[in-house]
Amino acid sequence: MADPGTRRRRPPATADRFDGWRVVALLAAVLTLGVGITFYGLSVYLSALTRDDDGFTLTTVSVATSAFLVVAGVAGLPVGWLLERHDARAVLVGGLVASALAVLAVGQVRDPAQLVAAYGVLGVGFAAISVIPVSRVLAAWFVRRRARAMSVAFLGLPVGGAVVTPVVAALVERHGVAGASPFLAAALLLVAVPLCLLVQPDPARVGQRADGAAPVAEPDPAAAPAGGVPLAEAVRTPWFVTVTVALTLGMLSQLGALSHLYNAVAETSGVSTAAAVVSLLAAASLAGRIVGTWVFERVALAHATVALLLLQSGALVCFAVAPGRAAVLAATVAFGVSMGNMQVLQPLLIAERFGTRDFSRILARGNLAVMLGMAAGPVAVGVLHDAAGGYPTAYVAAAVPALLGAVLMAWASRSPVPSGLTHPDPS
Template identity: 30%
Template sequence: MCSASSPRIDCCCLLLIQAAASYFFFDDVKYAVMTDSNSPLFYGWKIVFAILAQLTFTSGLSFYNHAIYLTALAANPNFDVQTASFAVSLFFLSGGVTGLWVAKWVQDYDPRICISAGAIISCFALSSLAFVQEIWQLYLAFMFFGVGFSASSLIPATTLVTRWFHRKRAMALSIASTGLSLGGVVLTPLCVLLVKSMGFEFAAPLMGLLYLVGVIPITWIWLRASPESMGLRPDGVEPPTSLETVGTEQGVAGSEVVVAPRDLALDGITFKQARGTRFFWGISIAYIFLMMAQVGGIAHQYGLASELLSEAQTAMAVAILPFSSIVGRLIGGWLIDRMSIRLFAIGIMILQAASLTLLATGVNVLTLCLGLALFGASVGNLLMLQPLLIAEAFGIREYARIFSVANLMSSWGTAAGPAVLGLAFAANANLYSLPYWIAASAGAVGLILFLTGGKLRAL
């Protein structure tokens, strides 16, 4: 499989990719990342798997762990579910605002510095949750946590993937963003057990240290700013020969005019041009409501499951959503290459609204588990679809800036979701049926708004 001269890490990565492809019967995944037996692995795939590992820690210790933090903090006599829910909202809101500066940094400077700074901030913020006693301390800690998460997670990660891949972008993003869900499968149940066995006061600093150790070494060992920084080209394509460096174009008078090759680094349009399109506003506003439904549903899943299950069963139930998110995202990455990405997005949005409706019924354990599984499939794909839709529609010329603005708008929804569902929980006699009906309605509104954006016109 690997030549004797190939580095061992190339062999390991090739085997890992092949194993995943064989398991899910994605034969074209194998052919997309493999060349012949004597060719080295394109470094971009190392970037993808490094980001997968990095996102496993950042999402597992933040995005999916909010349900644990919310429950643990609500048990503190100084706080309640409503107060803790608002703290989670501040996490997402501060992260969205910070994303504007993160986008500028990763566009102009080495993204690894930004990721490392974010990991350090997140480590201290998460550790400090063990010592908060006042509401202002709680809110301040979550705001800094949001800043650190924004700097170390999605914006720099998706920016790197879009730089390294053009033709295989959907597949690369689907694999890399699997880390978002893998964190929930691997780390969330572990954190539940840590909190249960050690208490939140001891578990929080340990989780903060885990965030730091899980992000910074990976960042500096494997991540690189762009393929051009290593003398490579996106997707690992061969540089053009001297005869291919120029092309011909029909002039206005019928004569052939020599034109320079297209600069892949400038592929796309500016933010000013993007914001003038109906599609930009359609997807950006839609994701406010889609993320309100998604993050609100995730943040309160632990409390929802605990209404029907024991504590040990609940710890297992919260792993259903991220596990189904992984499977759903891998299947989604395969399907996107075979159908309209817009139709696929519409189907996923319908799935989210339907699964939240099922969770809102709260009939029995079976509907709970089925609802979490279907909801997880929508979670995995919606998180992947936003950067993919933006990259497909507007290119990578100012991708970081365009995505950061769209991400800021969606952060209004992620910020509102936990708080709105927390208020509904308190107003509904501490029961979760009404909150999940609200989440399902928000998902339906997001679908309608996305449809108003019109068809995707990829560059």
């Protein structure tokens, strides 16, 4: 029986109120600002840090960028552990503080070791403010409408790149990285942190239930175990291994092609087409995410993943073998649509398969592999370009991992839930 003092402190049931969409909006805003300054800001910092004669070499900054991705993947493991034991707001705020300190440090670095260290701290901050914590909070608030909620919240990723990163670029262009970093750190601390503090990470704490269902009398979430599969069981299933490998191959292909896209199109189709591709890609990515909010509620997630991986593979082949402007722009739209939706699929697939019991830690394991694939992608395409003497062969090769990922996902889609595992949360 619940302690009487605890009973008095519990918020009253609010059957006529549902704050889930407010939480979605707040998290989308945090992603917009945080990811715009950290992840998407990396390309801006790269340009500024390598521009001067006494600046860093391109290789040094590229190594630091890879360190950011690797550390972000590894840091996801403790982030997932913390999310299962502490308030998600504490994790988000800690990530924003780490990101702010790292941005300040990037403006003051003087040697390669300092730069790699600063990017490593930035990777830790990014892990604590992006996919894993946002997915964990939304998995608690939504079941039936989880795909829509996550798709809407993750609109903050492309919006951050389209809206926040140009502001970052303007500040860096005017003041340099050292001069711009205090403004960027202040935005993270004075704008994003208050937004995080407004997020309610658990509907039960405010007398609500997932998807706005009527709350039961005197809800006591501590009295019942969370629904879902424990970490040790989940990560040993063939389904988890297969899907993780498939998504890792897809993101290796995607980020490898994306990081070289401007140069690749400029090399085969000219600078004017390359400039058009950059703008069109952002628009297609955003449009793809918006369409995904509708599609993912109506199409099996595994089947949607197969279709997106095939679309991505076909787009990369088109870039390689059809250099005409019309074909390149069509390939850009296809690539943008696939790119806009791939990142949201991993948390959706894991939540659908394993429920919320150890969701954060299961997602962190899969996310680590995906982040390592992302870190390897740009290097792989660069090596293939140098070996083949051009991008066409490199892009055909980059299409192969996405195609293999589609085959693996098609196989995984046929795998039934193993007997003895708890099904995801009931709607």
